[in-house]
Amino acid sequence: MKVRRSGRLVDMTHYLLQHPHKLVPLTFFSERFLSAKSSISEDLTIIKEQFEHQGIGTIVTVPGAAGGVKFISKMGKQEAESVEAELKEMLAVPERILPGGYLYMTDILGNPQYVNQIGRLFASVFSDNAIDVVMTIATKGIPLAYAIATHLNVPVVVVRNDNRVTEGSTVSINYVSGSSKRIRTMTLARRSLSPGTNVLIIDDFMKAGGTINGMINLLDEFQATLAGIGVFVESEGTEERLVEKYISMLKLSHVNEREKQIQIVSGNYMEEKNKFLKT
Amino acid sequence: MKVRRSGRLVDMTHYLLQHPHKLVPLTFFSERFLSAKSSISEDLTIIKEQFEHQGIGTIVTVPGAAGGVKFISKMGKQEAESVEAELKEMLAVPERILPGGYLYMTDILGNPQYVNQIGRLFASVFSDNAIDVVMTIATKGIPLAYAIATHLNVPVVVVRNDNRVTEGSTVSINYVSGSSKRIRTMTLARRSLSPGTNVLIIDDFMKAGGTINGMINLLDEFQATLAGIGVFVESEGTEERLVEKYISMLKLSHVNEREKQIQIVSGNYMEEKNKFLKT
Numbered sequence: 279m280k281v282r283r284s285g286r287l288v289d290m291t292h293y294l295l296q297h298p299h300k301l302v303p304l305t306f307f308s309e310r311f312l313s314a315k316s317s318i319s320e321d322l323t324i325i326k327e328q329f330e331h332q333g334i335g336t337i338v339t340v341p342g343a344a345g346g347v348k349f350i351s352k353m354g355k356q357e358a359e360s361v362e363a364e365l366k367e368m369l370a371v372p373e374r375i376l377p378g379g380y381l382y383m384t385d386i387l388g389n390p391q392y393v394n395q396i397g398r399l400f401a402s403v404f405s406d407n408a409i410d411v412v413m414t415i416a417t418k419g420i421p422l423a424y425a426i427a428t429h430l431n432v433p434v435v436v437v438r439n440d441n442r443v444t445e446g447s448t449v450s451i452n453y454v455s456g457s458s459k460r461i462r463t464m465t466l467a468r469r470s471l472s473p474g475t476n477v478l479i480i481d482d483f484m485k486a487g488g489t490i491n492g493m494i495n496l497l498d499e500f501q502a503t504l505a506g507i508g509v510f511v512e513s514e515g516t517e518e519r520l521v522e523k524y525i526s527m528l529k530l531s532h533v534n535e536r537e538k539q540i541q542i543v544s545g546n547y548m549e550e551k552n553k554f555l556k557t
Numbered sequence: 558m559k560v561r562r563s564g565r566l567v568d569m570t571h572y573l574l575q576h577p578h579k580l581v582p583l584t585f586f587s588e589r590f591l592s593a594k595s596s597i598s599e600d601l602t603i604i605k606e607q608f609e610h611q612g613i614g615t616i617v618t619v620p621g622a623a624g625g626v627k628f629i630s631k632m633g634k635q636e637a638e639s640v641e642a643e644l645k646e647m648l649a650v651p652e653r654i655l656p657g658g659y660l661y662m663t664d665i666l667g668n669p670q671y672v673n674q675i676g677r678l679f680a681s682v683f684s685d686n687a688i689d690v691v692m693t694i695a696t697k698g699i700p701l702a703y704a705i706a707t708h709l710n711v712p713v714v715v716v717r718n719d720n721r722v723t724e725g726s727t728v729s730i731n732y733v734s735g736s737s738k739r740i741r742t743m744t745l746a747r748r749s750l751s752p753g754t755n756v757l758i759i760d761d762f763m764k765a766g767g768t769i770n771g772m773i774n775l776l777d778e779f780q781a782t783l784a785g786i787g788v789f790v791e792s793e794g795t796e797e798r799l800v801e802k803y804i805s806m807l808k809l810s811h812v813n814e815r816e817k818q819i820q821i822v823s824g825n826y827m828e829e830k831n832k833f834l835k836t
Binding site: 283284285287288289291292295296324325327328329331332334376382384385388389390391393394416417420421424425427428431432433434435436438445446467469470 | 564567568570571574575603604606607613655664667668672695696699700703704706707710711714715717725746748749
């Protein structure tokens with residue numbers, strides 16, 4: 279059955295949103311709707327314009343016989359700043375201070391709407407990196423890792439601090455948890471990563487960076503490649519940072535447990551502001 | 558700036574997909590696009606028709622001054638069956654058998670596309686239940702819980718088997734892990750659940766049901782209400798089931814570790830087939 283433009287726009291919008299970073303040949307849509315490729319091209323122009331105008335993302339055209347279109351999930355600069363401001367305000371509440379300089383963030387990371395916004399923000403920042411897999415460590419980083427992976431359309435692997443039977447054979451390494459200086463173990467199922475895989479490491483919180491440094495060492499064990507590091511909140515004021523290059527959304531710049539004071543500032547993600555849409 | 562129908566259809570489709578189960582007043586859209594409510598109504602009719610035709614969901618109209626429209630994320634019956642068939646085939650591979658009658662599912666649950674499909678399937682099944690929160694237990698259930706919660710537009714709370722500092726004050730209970738008959742502890746942050754909350758419990762795998770039964774007992778501690786139980790794969794052949802009423806997508810009906818045999822059949826979710834779209 280032939281589908282009219284209005285119907286096509288609704289369905290193509292849905293399809294592209296569900297399949298970011300996937301090359302879709304124009305013939306896929308023209309066969310789906312029994313419409314000429316020229317009509318499909320016009321539809322895509324309308325969708326691209328609207329996506330860029332509303333800060334949803336962009337549509338890239340790959341020319342040639344093996345070509346097609348690719349939806350890249352992006353956020354507008356203004357929206358990124360307003361999401362940042364909202365989260366900053368929510369986090370800068372003295373009641374959130376936990377023993378050891380940690381922050382209570384469970385409610386925010388438990389809300390799929392916030393998690394999805396943070397995910398879109400990081401997916402914008404890393405939209406040009408070649409990424410095959412998102413890696414995180416259980417438990418808190420998992421929702422963020424999936425949100426980012428959804429917008430980059432790649433799988434997630436979860437490193438664990440225990441060694442549960444359901445994982446099959448595993449690779450374990452010891453690492454020094456930077457803040458507590460304790461030696462801990464992290465484990466990843468052997469079938470999780472192939473050699474040469476480009477891995478984006480994601481975590482919710484970083485103090486000295488011992489955990490992320492451990493994940494980088496784990497990549498070596500699998501002969502995988504580091505493609506980027508993203509953390510939701512980094513904590514300032516740790517003597518030495520074990521990790522060099524990373525993108526953070528927020529920075530916990532001052533915590534005084536005794537006087538119940540807390541200060542949250544911007545992370546360094548806006549150094550990548552050309553990765554965001556200009557809306 | 559006034560937006561034309563084609564632009565409105567793209568943006569409204571995106572907006573509704575991002576805000577399932579949320580009542581949106583027509584004035585929201587008419588102000589957003591500087592368009593008459595009658596035009597917005599026509600747009601919504603086109604979107605609803607297309608959503609139902611393509612098995613994306615439905616749009617419910619709530620009449621009256623405090624009314625509006627609500628997008629309910631649903632799956633078509635045919636798509637549900639084809640997703641089920643695909644997962645069945647992927648899982649019924651002898652190499653997936655792990656010691657203790659478990660199944661290696663990490664690759665499937667690590668793929669956001671599959672996780673999202675399973676999420677939409679369960680969101681359809683539970684679309685009419687009053688649900689305030691989705692609860693799961695770390696680690697494997699987390700991606701599924703978020704996928705379902707995203708489509709139901711509610712937060713997630715994660716029960717843990719350890720007691721990490723970043724959670725603040727917690728409530729713990731002991732439970733008997735049904736299959737291993739061991740006594741374990743599960744913990745939930747005190748600020749996670751308010752009394753009277755309607756909770757949907759989600760897990761990736763259920764043998765005797767000891768873990769889910771533990772979560773039900775934990776709900777009592779918080780004076781919360783059980784609103785439903787969903788498991789991705791249940792394992793048959795356990796002597797006694799500790800949990801009575803639940804929805805499963807797949808059933809592991811036969812595992813022979815020695816002879817490397819495995820059989821996966823349908824779970825009971827199709828008993829709720831009226832919850833799916835007829836496409």
